[in-house]
Amino acid sequence: xxxxxxxxxxxxxxxxxxEDIDTAMMTTIDGGVLRSRPMQxxxxxxxxxxxFFTSSETHKTEEIEKDNRVNVSYSKPSxxxxxxxxxxxxIVRDQRKIEELWNPAYRAWFPEGLDDPNLIxxxxxxxxxEYWDSSSSAVVHLYGFVKAxxxxxxxxxxxxxxxxx
Numbered sequence: 001x002x003x004x005x006x007x008x009x010x011x012x013x014x015x016x017x018x019e020d021i022d023t024a025m026m027t028t029i030d031g032g033v034l035r036s037r038p039m040q041x042x043x044x045x046x047x048x049x050x051x052f053f054t055s056s057e058t059h060k061t062e063e064i065e066k067d068n069r070v071n072v073s074y075s076k077p078s079x080x081x082x083x084x085x086x087x088x089x090x091i092v093r094d095q096r097k098i099e100e101l102w103n104p105a106y107r108a109w110f111p112e113g114l115d116d117p118n119l120i121x122x123x124x125x126x127x128x129x130e131y132w133d134s135s136s137s138a139v140v141h142l143y144g145f146v147k148a149x150x151x152x153x154x155x156x157x158x159x160x161x162x163x164x165x
Contacts, residue, residue, distance in 0.1 A: 007048070010129075010163040015046040017083050017131055018074045026052065026122075027071040028063040028089070035063065039072070042101045042121075048165050050085065050124040051101055053110070056093075057118050064089045064122070072124055080134035080158060085126050092121040126165050134158025 018024075018041070027036040037060065042051040050072060054061060064070070068090065074083040092098075098121060102114055110116045135158070 007165055010165055011046065011048050013161075014083065014085070014126070014129055014131070014163065017081055017133060018046065020079075021074045021076050021081070021083075024050075025073045025075075026060070026124075027073070028060050029067045029069060030059070030063045031066075035060075036073075039122075040106075043103070044101055048126050050087075050126060051097075052122040052124070053098075053101070053106055054120060054122055055110070055116075055118040056091070056120045061091060061120070061122075064091060070124060080132075082132040083129060084131070085124070085129045087124050087126040087128070090123045090125065092123050094121070097121060128165065129163045130161070131163070132158060132160045 022040060023038050024041050025036045026039045027034050029035075039052045039054075042053065044051050068088045070087060070089045072085045072087075074081070074085075076082075098119060099114060101121065104113075107113050110119050112119075
């Protein structure tokens with residue numbers, strides 16, 4: 001039971017950190033080479049899985065079919081929030097799930113909309129994450145920096161934690 005609570009807390013923390021960050025960088029493996037590209041995270045309640053729309057005719061889907069290990073990173077420099085998520089990607093062709101997550105604004109990438117035969121979802125099953133959260137005020141950061149200079153101790157850069165889901 002404790003493991004479930006720990007997982008729930010980890011999911012909540014990640015949800016809170018990434019909920020206002022629309023674009024992530026997804027990294028796949030292409031024959032041993034890492035490749036990253038921007039992806040729009042779908043507005044679904046984060047429960048341990050991330051969802052992205054893509055086309056079945058993209059290079060990333062070929063890469064995922066060969067090696068489904070991925071990393072998704074989120075960055076919000078204005079809030080000093082950084083999140084790195086690792087997991088496995090799964091290609092999902094479930095029309096009901098596609099309709100559930102669909103937003104008409106996605107026609108910019110998929111002009112045929114829900115009728116696009118190549119429209120698919122990528123589901124990222126999150127296994128691990130690490131985050132850096134220094135979202136406290138600039139005054140607090142300045143104080144910590146000055147204190148570090150005065151004491152010779154390393155400045156504390158906010159909260160950093162590794163999470164296993």
